[in-house]
Amino acid sequence: MSTAKIRKIVTTVxxxxxxxxxxxxxxxxxxxxxxxxxxxCAGSYHxxxxxxxxxxxxxxxxxxxxxVEALGIEPSQAQSYGKSAMVGENGELEHAAAILHxxxxxxxxxxxxxxxxxxxxxxKMGSMGQVLDVPLGHKKAAYVRSHFDGMEVRINDAPRANxxxxxxxxTDSGRPLPRVGGLTHGDAVxxxxxx
Amino acid sequence: xxxxxxxKSFITIExxxxxxxxxxxxxxxxxxxxxxIVNPYAGRxxxxxxxxxxxxxxxxxxxxxxLLKAFGDEPSLIEGxxxxxxxxxxxxxxxxxxxxxxxxxxxxxLLPASKAIVPSTKKVGGxxxxxxxxxTHSNASYVRSHFDAIEVGCSDAPRAHEMLVILVMTSxxxxxxxxxxxxxxxxxxxxxxx
Numbered sequence: 001m002s003t004a005k006i007r008k009i010v011t012t013v014x015x016x017x018x019x020x021x022x023x024x025x026x027x028x029x030x031x032x033x034x035x036x037x038x039x040x041c042a043g044s045y046h047x048x049x050x051x052x053x054x055x056x057x058x059x060x061x062x063x064x065x066x067x068v069e070a071l072g073i074e075p076s077q078a079q080s081y082g083k084s085a086m087v088g089e090n091g092e093l094e095h096a097a098a099i100l101h102x103x104x105x106x107x108x109x110x111x112x113x114x115x116x117x118x119x120x121x122x123x124k125m126g127s128m129g130q131v132l133d134v135p136l137g138h139k140k141a142a143y144v145r146s147h148f149d150g151m152e153v154r155i156n157d158a159p160r161a162n163x164x165x166x167x168x169x170x171t172d173s174g175r176p177l178p179r180v181g182g183l184t185h186g187d188a189v190x191x192x193x194x195x
Numbered sequence: 196x197x198x199x200x201x202x203k204s205f206i207t208i209e210x211x212x213x214x215x216x217x218x219x220x221x222x223x224x225x226x227x228x229x230x231x232i233v234n235p236y237a238g239r240x241x242x243x244x245x246x247x248x249x250x251x252x253x254x255x256x257x258x259x260x261x262l263l264k265a266f267g268d269e270p271s272l273i274e275g276x277x278x279x280x281x282x283x284x285x286x287x288x289x290x291x292x293x294x295x296x297x298x299x300x301x302x303x304x305l306l307p308a309s310k311a312i313v314p315s316t317k318k319v320g321g322x323x324x325x326x327x328x329x330x331t332h333s334n335a336s337y338v339r340s341h342f343d344a345i346e347v348g349c350s351d352a353p354r355a356h357e358m359l360v361i362l363v364m365t366s367x368x369x370x371x372x373x374x375x376x377x378x379x380x381x382x383x384x385x386x387x388x389x
Binding site: 006007008009010011012013014015016017018019027070131152154155156 | 200201202203204205206207208209210211212213214265325346348350
Protein backbone atom coordinates (compact mmCIF):
# COMPACT_ATOMS: atom_id res chain seq x y z
CA MET A 1 0.00 0.00 0.00
CA SER A 2 1.36 3.30 -1.06
CA THR A 3 1.45 6.18 1.34
CA ALA A 4 2.39 9.74 0.62
CA LYS A 5 6.05 10.63 0.37
CA ILE A 6 5.85 14.10 1.84
CA ARG A 7 8.68 16.55 1.24
CA LYS A 8 7.15 19.43 3.17
CA ILE A 9 3.96 20.68 4.77
CA VAL A 10 3.07 24.36 4.92
CA THR A 11 0.27 25.49 7.23
CA THR A 12 -1.10 29.02 7.37
CA VAL A 13 -3.66 30.69 9.61
CA UNK A 14 -5.05 34.08 8.69
CA UNK A 15 -7.11 36.39 10.94
CA UNK A 16 -9.05 39.37 9.60
CA UNK A 17 -9.78 42.12 12.12
CA UNK A 18 -10.83 45.01 9.88
CA UNK A 19 -12.43 45.32 6.47
CA UNK A 20 -13.20 48.71 4.91
CA UNK A 21 -12.57 50.30 8.28
CA UNK A 22 -15.18 48.17 10.01
CA UNK A 23 -14.17 46.07 12.96
CA UNK A 24 -14.62 42.29 12.54
CA UNK A 25 -15.36 40.96 16.00
CA UNK A 26 -14.69 38.12 16.42
CA UNK A 27 -12.16 38.13 13.60
CA UNK A 28 -12.82 35.84 10.65
CA UNK A 29 -10.24 33.07 10.53
CA UNK A 30 -9.18 30.61 7.89
CA UNK A 31 -6.44 28.04 7.69
CA UNK A 32 -4.81 26.13 4.88
CA UNK A 33 -2.46 23.19 5.11
CA UNK A 34 -0.52 22.12 2.03
CA UNK A 35 1.49 18.94 1.56
CA UNK A 36 4.12 18.68 -1.14
CA UNK A 37 4.32 15.03 -2.17
CA UNK A 38 6.14 12.92 -4.69
CA UNK A 39 3.89 12.05 -7.62
CA UNK A 40 4.14 8.25 -7.92
CA CYS A 41 2.62 8.41 -11.40
CA ALA A 42 4.83 11.15 -12.83
CA GLY A 43 6.69 10.69 -16.09
CA SER A 44 4.59 7.99 -17.74
CA TYR A 45 0.98 7.04 -18.34
CA HIS A 46 -0.61 5.02 -15.55
CA UNK A 47 -4.03 3.58 -16.24
CA UNK A 48 -4.58 2.65 -12.59
CA UNK A 49 -4.42 5.63 -10.21
CA UNK A 50 -5.04 3.67 -7.00
CA UNK A 51 -1.73 4.85 -5.50
CA UNK A 52 -2.94 8.44 -5.70
CA UNK A 53 -6.35 7.62 -4.26
CA UNK A 54 -4.69 6.08 -1.21
CA UNK A 55 -2.61 9.21 -0.80
CA UNK A 56 -5.75 11.30 -1.00
CA UNK A 57 -7.31 9.39 1.87
CA UNK A 58 -4.23 9.85 4.01
CA UNK A 59 -3.94 13.55 3.28
CA UNK A 60 -7.61 14.27 3.90
CA UNK A 61 -7.14 13.27 7.51
CA UNK A 62 -3.67 14.79 7.97
CA UNK A 63 -4.33 18.17 6.37
CA UNK A 64 -7.83 18.51 7.82
CA UNK A 65 -6.45 17.86 11.28
CA UNK A 66 -3.59 20.32 10.78
CA UNK A 67 -6.02 23.07 9.77
CA VAL A 68 -8.24 22.47 12.80
CA GLU A 69 -5.21 22.40 15.10
CA ALA A 70 -3.81 25.57 13.56
CA LEU A 71 -7.12 27.35 14.13
CA GLY A 72 -7.08 26.11 17.73
CA ILE A 73 -10.71 25.04 17.54
CA GLU A 74 -12.74 21.94 18.21
CA PRO A 75 -13.58 20.06 15.01
CA SER A 76 -17.25 20.92 15.52
CA GLN A 77 -16.42 24.65 15.34
CA ALA A 78 -15.19 24.42 11.76
CA GLN A 79 -17.64 26.11 9.40
CA SER A 80 -16.36 25.74 5.86
CA TYR A 81 -13.85 23.75 3.88
CA GLY A 82 -12.25 23.22 0.51
CA LYS A 83 -9.60 21.16 -1.25
CA SER A 84 -7.25 21.66 -4.18
CA ALA A 85 -4.27 20.16 -5.91
CA MET A 86 -1.63 21.46 -8.29
CA VAL A 87 0.29 18.86 -10.29
CA GLY A 88 3.88 19.46 -11.38
CA GLU A 89 4.74 19.33 -15.07
CA ASN A 90 5.62 15.64 -15.31
CA GLY A 91 2.15 14.64 -14.12
CA GLU A 92 -1.33 15.01 -15.53
CA LEU A 93 -4.47 16.76 -14.36
CA GLU A 94 -6.15 13.41 -13.74
CA HIS A 95 -3.63 12.81 -10.94
CA ALA A 96 -5.16 15.73 -9.05
CA ALA A 97 -8.60 14.24 -9.57
CA ALA A 98 -7.44 10.86 -8.23
CA ILE A 99 -6.13 12.46 -5.06
CA LEU A 100 -9.04 14.81 -4.46
CA HIS A 101 -12.24 13.07 -5.42
CA UNK A 102 -12.48 9.37 -4.57
CA UNK A 103 -11.28 9.29 -0.95
CA UNK A 104 -9.98 12.59 0.42
CA UNK A 105 -13.40 13.91 1.42
CA UNK A 106 -14.47 11.32 3.97
CA UNK A 107 -11.55 11.72 6.40
CA UNK A 108 -11.66 15.49 5.88
CA UNK A 109 -15.33 15.51 6.86
CA UNK A 110 -14.46 13.50 9.95
CA UNK A 111 -11.68 15.96 10.81
CA UNK A 112 -14.18 18.84 10.84
CA UNK A 113 -16.88 16.71 12.46
CA UNK A 114 -19.76 15.87 10.20
CA UNK A 115 -19.20 17.79 7.04
CA UNK A 116 -22.33 17.06 5.02
CA UNK A 117 -21.80 19.32 2.03
CA UNK A 118 -19.81 18.63 -1.08
CA UNK A 119 -16.22 19.72 -0.47
CA UNK A 120 -15.53 22.55 -2.92
CA UNK A 121 -12.48 21.83 -5.04
CA UNK A 122 -10.13 23.14 -7.70
CA UNK A 123 -7.19 21.68 -9.56
CA LYS A 124 -4.58 22.64 -12.07
CA MET A 125 -1.25 21.81 -13.57
CA GLY A 126 1.46 24.16 -12.41
CA SER A 127 5.02 24.84 -11.50
CA MET A 128 7.00 26.11 -8.55
CA GLY A 129 5.66 29.28 -7.02
CA GLN A 130 2.34 29.28 -8.83
CA VAL A 131 -0.73 30.30 -6.89
CA LEU A 132 -3.45 27.78 -6.13
CA ASP A 133 -6.84 29.18 -5.16
CA VAL A 134 -8.64 26.81 -2.80
CA PRO A 135 -12.42 27.33 -2.96
CA LEU A 136 -14.37 27.37 0.28
CA GLY A 137 -17.94 26.35 0.96
CA HIS A 138 -20.00 25.78 4.08
CA LYS A 139 -19.38 22.29 5.48
CA LYS A 140 -23.01 21.47 6.25
CA ALA A 141 -25.00 23.28 3.60
CA ALA A 142 -23.54 24.20 0.24
CA TYR A 143 -26.01 27.05 -0.30
CA VAL A 144 -24.89 29.13 2.68
CA ARG A 145 -23.99 32.27 0.78
CA SER A 146 -21.91 33.98 3.47
CA HIS A 147 -19.34 31.20 3.36
CA PHE A 148 -18.53 31.09 -0.35
CA ASP A 149 -14.91 32.16 -0.37
CA GLY A 150 -11.45 31.13 -1.47
CA MET A 151 -7.99 31.05 0.01
CA GLU A 152 -4.80 31.48 -1.94
CA VAL A 153 -1.87 29.17 -1.25
CA ARG A 154 1.57 29.33 -2.78
CA ILE A 155 4.96 27.75 -2.09
CA ASN A 156 7.99 29.20 -3.80
CA ASP A 157 9.72 25.83 -4.35
CA ALA A 158 6.76 23.59 -5.13
CA PRO A 159 5.51 21.72 -7.01
CA ARG A 160 8.66 20.49 -8.69
CA ALA A 161 8.13 18.54 -11.90
CA ASN A 162 7.60 15.20 -10.17
CA UNK A 163 5.56 16.57 -7.28
CA UNK A 164 1.97 17.43 -6.39
CA UNK A 165 0.83 20.15 -4.00
CA UNK A 166 -2.27 19.03 -2.11
CA UNK A 167 -4.14 21.70 -0.15
CA UNK A 168 -6.98 21.65 2.35
CA UNK A 169 -8.54 24.84 3.71
CA UNK A 170 -10.80 25.10 6.77
CA THR A 171 -12.41 28.14 8.40
CA ASP A 172 -14.27 28.88 11.60
CA SER A 173 -16.19 31.72 9.94
CA GLY A 174 -17.50 33.12 6.67
CA ARG A 175 -16.47 36.25 4.77
CA PRO A 176 -15.68 39.29 6.96
CA LEU A 177 -18.76 41.39 6.13
CA PRO A 178 -21.30 39.15 4.37
CA ARG A 179 -24.30 41.09 3.08
CA VAL A 180 -25.45 39.56 -0.17
CA GLY A 181 -28.32 37.66 1.37
CA GLY A 182 -29.08 33.99 0.75
CA LEU A 183 -29.08 31.14 3.21
CA THR A 184 -27.31 31.96 6.47
CA HIS A 185 -25.12 29.88 8.74
CA GLY A 186 -27.76 30.11 11.45
CA ASP A 187 -30.59 28.92 9.21
CA ALA A 188 -28.81 25.99 7.62
CA VAL A 189 -30.38 22.63 8.46
CA UNK A 190 -27.37 20.59 7.43
CA UNK A 191 -28.98 17.29 6.61
CA UNK A 192 -28.87 17.06 2.84
CA UNK A 193 -25.60 18.93 2.44
CA UNK A 194 -27.31 21.67 0.47
CA UNK A 195 -29.54 23.75 2.81
CA UNK B 196 0.93 58.93 19.54
CA UNK B 197 -0.36 57.01 16.50
CA UNK B 198 -2.39 53.98 17.35
CA UNK B 199 -1.45 50.62 15.85
CA UNK B 200 -4.46 49.46 13.82
CA UNK B 201 -4.29 45.85 12.62
CA UNK B 202 -6.41 44.80 9.64
CA LYS B 203 -5.29 41.21 9.48
CA SER B 204 -2.56 38.87 10.56
CA PHE B 205 -1.31 35.46 9.56
CA ILE B 206 1.08 32.77 10.67
CA THR B 207 2.66 30.20 8.39
CA ILE B 208 4.60 27.17 9.54
CA GLU B 209 6.54 25.10 7.03
CA UNK B 210 7.76 21.62 7.98
CA UNK B 211 10.50 20.37 5.68
CA UNK B 212 11.20 16.65 5.72
CA UNK B 213 13.71 16.45 2.87
CA UNK B 214 14.71 18.12 -0.37
CA UNK B 215 15.67 15.12 -2.44
CA UNK B 216 18.26 13.85 0.03
CA UNK B 217 17.87 11.65 3.11
CA UNK B 218 14.80 12.59 5.18
CA UNK B 219 15.76 14.21 8.45
CA UNK B 220 14.84 12.62 11.77
CA UNK B 221 14.04 16.14 12.90
CA UNK B 222 12.17 18.05 10.20
CA UNK B 223 13.24 21.64 9.76
CA UNK B 224 10.52 24.07 10.68
CA UNK B 225 10.39 27.59 9.32
CA UNK B 226 7.74 30.00 10.49
CA UNK B 227 6.56 33.49 9.68
CA UNK B 228 4.12 35.82 11.39
CA UNK B 229 2.86 38.95 9.66
CA UNK B 230 0.53 41.78 10.55
CA UNK B 231 -1.12 44.16 8.14
CA ILE B 232 -1.26 47.53 9.88
CA VAL B 233 -2.29 51.05 8.99
CA ASN B 234 0.68 53.24 8.08
CA PRO B 235 0.06 56.40 10.11
CA TYR B 236 2.43 58.42 7.90
CA ALA B 237 1.10 57.40 4.50
CA GLY B 238 0.12 59.99 1.94
CA ARG B 239 2.37 62.87 2.97
CA UNK B 240 5.89 63.59 4.17
CA UNK B 241 6.20 63.47 7.94
CA UNK B 242 9.57 64.49 9.32
CA UNK B 243 9.31 63.06 12.82
CA UNK B 244 8.29 59.43 12.76
CA UNK B 245 10.20 57.74 15.56
CA UNK B 246 7.30 57.87 18.02
CA UNK B 247 5.78 54.97 16.15
CA UNK B 248 8.70 52.73 17.18
CA UNK B 249 7.45 52.62 20.75
CA UNK B 250 3.88 52.14 19.56
CA UNK B 251 4.99 49.08 17.63
CA UNK B 252 6.76 47.39 20.54
CA UNK B 253 3.69 45.68 22.02
CA UNK B 254 2.73 44.41 18.58
CA UNK B 255 6.25 43.09 18.00
CA UNK B 256 6.22 41.27 21.30
CA UNK B 257 2.78 39.80 20.66
CA UNK B 258 3.78 38.63 17.19
CA UNK B 259 6.96 37.03 18.51
CA UNK B 260 4.95 35.26 21.22
CA UNK B 261 2.36 34.06 18.70
CA LEU B 262 5.03 32.70 16.39
CA LEU B 263 6.86 31.02 19.23
CA LYS B 264 3.57 29.43 20.29
CA ALA B 265 3.12 28.05 16.78
CA PHE B 266 6.54 26.41 17.22
CA GLY B 267 5.32 24.75 20.43
CA ASP B 268 6.20 27.52 22.87
CA GLU B 269 9.72 26.25 23.41
CA PRO B 270 12.26 29.10 22.96
CA SER B 271 15.22 26.70 23.01
CA LEU B 272 13.93 25.17 19.75
CA ILE B 273 14.53 28.38 17.82
CA GLU B 274 17.92 28.65 16.13
CA GLY B 275 17.41 31.21 13.40
CA UNK B 276 15.52 34.45 12.88
CA UNK B 277 14.86 37.41 10.66
CA UNK B 278 12.48 40.29 10.07
CA UNK B 279 11.09 42.40 7.27
CA UNK B 280 8.53 44.95 6.18
CA UNK B 281 6.63 45.83 3.02
CA UNK B 282 5.36 49.41 2.87
CA UNK B 283 2.30 50.18 0.74
CA UNK B 284 2.54 52.65 -2.12
CA UNK B 285 1.40 55.75 -0.21
CA UNK B 286 4.26 55.26 2.24
CA UNK B 287 8.03 55.48 1.99
CA UNK B 288 10.80 53.01 2.60
CA UNK B 289 11.81 54.85 5.75
CA UNK B 290 8.53 53.84 7.38
CA UNK B 291 9.61 50.21 7.05
CA UNK B 292 12.73 51.05 9.01
CA UNK B 293 10.55 51.76 12.04
CA UNK B 294 10.17 48.00 12.38
CA UNK B 295 13.88 47.37 13.09
CA UNK B 296 13.84 47.93 16.83
CA UNK B 297 10.40 46.61 17.82
CA UNK B 298 10.70 43.62 15.51
CA UNK B 299 14.20 42.58 16.43
CA UNK B 300 14.17 43.17 20.15
CA UNK B 301 10.84 41.42 20.62
CA UNK B 302 12.34 38.14 19.44
CA UNK B 303 15.58 38.68 21.32
CA UNK B 304 13.60 39.31 24.49
CA LEU B 305 11.96 35.90 24.22
CA LEU B 306 14.85 33.81 22.93
CA PRO B 307 17.63 32.85 25.33
CA ALA B 308 20.34 32.43 22.67
CA SER B 309 19.95 35.59 20.60
CA LYS B 310 23.19 37.52 20.58
CA ALA B 311 23.21 37.90 16.81
CA ILE B 312 21.77 40.89 15.02
CA VAL B 313 18.41 40.07 13.45
CA PRO B 314 18.87 40.19 9.67
CA SER B 315 16.29 42.22 7.82
CA THR B 316 15.00 43.49 4.55
CA LYS B 317 12.31 45.90 3.46
CA LYS B 318 10.71 47.35 0.40
CA VAL B 319 7.82 49.37 -0.94
CA GLY B 320 5.25 47.30 -2.79
CA GLY B 321 1.62 46.68 -3.58
CA UNK B 322 -0.79 43.91 -2.53
CA UNK B 323 0.69 40.49 -3.24
CA UNK B 324 4.28 41.70 -3.19
CA UNK B 325 6.62 39.00 -1.97
CA UNK B 326 9.46 39.67 0.42
CA UNK B 327 12.34 37.24 0.86
CA UNK B 328 13.01 37.66 4.56
CA UNK B 329 16.61 36.73 5.40
CA UNK B 330 17.41 34.27 8.16
CA THR B 331 20.61 33.80 10.15
CA HIS B 332 21.60 31.88 13.26
CA SER B 333 20.22 33.68 16.29
CA ASN B 334 23.39 33.49 18.35
CA ALA B 335 26.20 33.75 15.81
CA SER B 336 25.65 35.43 12.46
CA TYR B 337 28.43 33.53 10.68
CA VAL B 338 26.95 30.06 11.14
CA ARG B 339 26.78 29.00 7.51
CA SER B 340 24.27 26.18 7.87
CA HIS B 341 21.59 28.57 9.08
CA PHE B 342 21.73 31.19 6.32
CA ASP B 343 18.32 30.96 4.73
CA ALA B 344 15.35 33.07 3.68
CA ILE B 345 11.58 32.76 3.92
CA GLU B 346 9.30 34.17 1.29
CA VAL B 347 6.33 36.06 2.76
CA GLY B 348 3.44 37.81 1.07
CA CYS B 349 -0.30 38.34 1.23
CA SER B 350 -2.57 38.62 -1.80
CA ASP B 351 -4.49 41.66 -0.54
CA ALA B 352 -1.82 43.51 1.40
CA PRO B 353 -0.25 45.94 1.83
CA ARG B 354 -2.78 48.34 0.43
CA ALA B 355 -1.55 51.89 -0.27
CA HIS B 356 -1.95 53.16 3.29
CA GLU B 357 -0.78 49.97 5.01
CA MET B 358 2.41 48.23 6.01
CA LEU B 359 3.06 44.51 6.33
CA VAL B 360 5.42 43.83 9.23
CA ILE B 361 7.00 40.41 9.47
CA LEU B 362 8.97 38.23 11.88
CA VAL B 363 10.41 34.82 10.97
CA MET B 364 12.02 32.02 12.94
CA THR B 365 13.55 28.65 12.08
CA SER B 366 14.22 25.53 14.11
CA UNK B 367 17.60 24.76 12.62
CA UNK B 368 19.92 24.47 9.65
CA UNK B 369 18.96 24.09 5.99
CA UNK B 370 17.62 20.60 5.55
CA UNK B 371 20.60 19.19 3.64
CA UNK B 372 23.21 21.76 4.68
CA UNK B 373 26.69 20.77 3.54
CA UNK B 374 28.40 23.94 2.40
CA UNK B 375 30.93 24.02 5.22
CA UNK B 376 31.85 27.11 7.23
CA UNK B 377 31.25 27.81 10.88
CA UNK B 378 29.08 25.09 12.42
CA UNK B 379 26.47 25.78 15.06
CA UNK B 380 28.26 23.35 17.38
CA UNK B 381 31.48 25.36 17.16
CA UNK B 382 30.27 28.83 17.99
CA UNK B 383 31.65 30.78 20.91
CA UNK B 384 28.41 32.68 21.30
CA UNK B 385 29.72 35.87 22.86
CA UNK B 386 29.89 38.56 20.21
CA UNK B 387 26.88 37.51 18.15
CA UNK B 388 29.09 36.83 15.16
CA UNK B 389 31.10 33.63 15.70
